[in-house]
Amino acid sequence: MNEDDQGNDNDHQNTITSNNVNSEEGQRRQRSDSTASNTTEVFKANDSSDTNLRRHLAYVHNLNQFLYPSQLQNRKKASLISTKLKQQLDKAAIDAISVDGRSFGDLGKEGITKFLNLSNPGYRVPNRKTMRRQLELSYKNYRKELKKQMTYISNISLTCDVWKSSTRAYYICITGHFYNEKSQLESYILCFRRFLGSHTAVRLRRFLFNEIQKLGIHEKMTSITTDNSKDICIAASTVGFGNLFSCL
Structure with a gap:
């Protein structure tokens, strides 16, 4: 065999080897793309940690070999x-x-x-x-059940309090009290919210009326008890809230 023939054979062998490598690489990439396409989760790039990515591969794709030893230990405990x-x-x-x-x-x-x-x-x-x-x-389930409960009562008394936290944020809480069909006293939190903006009598009155309307109890109120703050007393003295009582 002359040098030209030998060179041609070598070139042919290299071509076959190269094609095989490319074919294997293509299959590997295809499998990788197929695996990646099965997930819709997006991971944020983080140069310092790949912990979340490793956990995702193990818990979602069952590829435990990518877990760190500590993660693998926790996975065994979780089982x-x-x-x-x-x-x-x-x-x-x-x-x-x-x-x-x-x-x-x-x-x-x-x-x-x-x-x-x-x-x-x-x-x-x-x-x-x-x-x-x-x-x-x-919370949504609680509100749904609360509204349902309010349809069964005929009279209800409210208490209302406004206070300021140590971070100077204002909060308002409204509770409702009534007797059920067995003459047993029941009490519920009707509203507990952060009160944004100035707590003037006008804004407090509007807030109280809005919460009462949402629960459908505006025609069932018999009384409301508040502290001695001027603004809340003025707000609660509006016709429709029932008798006004101030706590001691």
């Missing part, structure tokens, strides 16, 4: 908790925030985290986004 128990614990955690008036970050503090790890190994409280979404849903 100790059944889905049903996880849902019950999440609900209890969100209820604790609502009932006790806690901040979202309280359940993630060092002490409570250590307690949860000992009592329920592998359990992690819902993130802030999930808590906010569930609390909004709980």
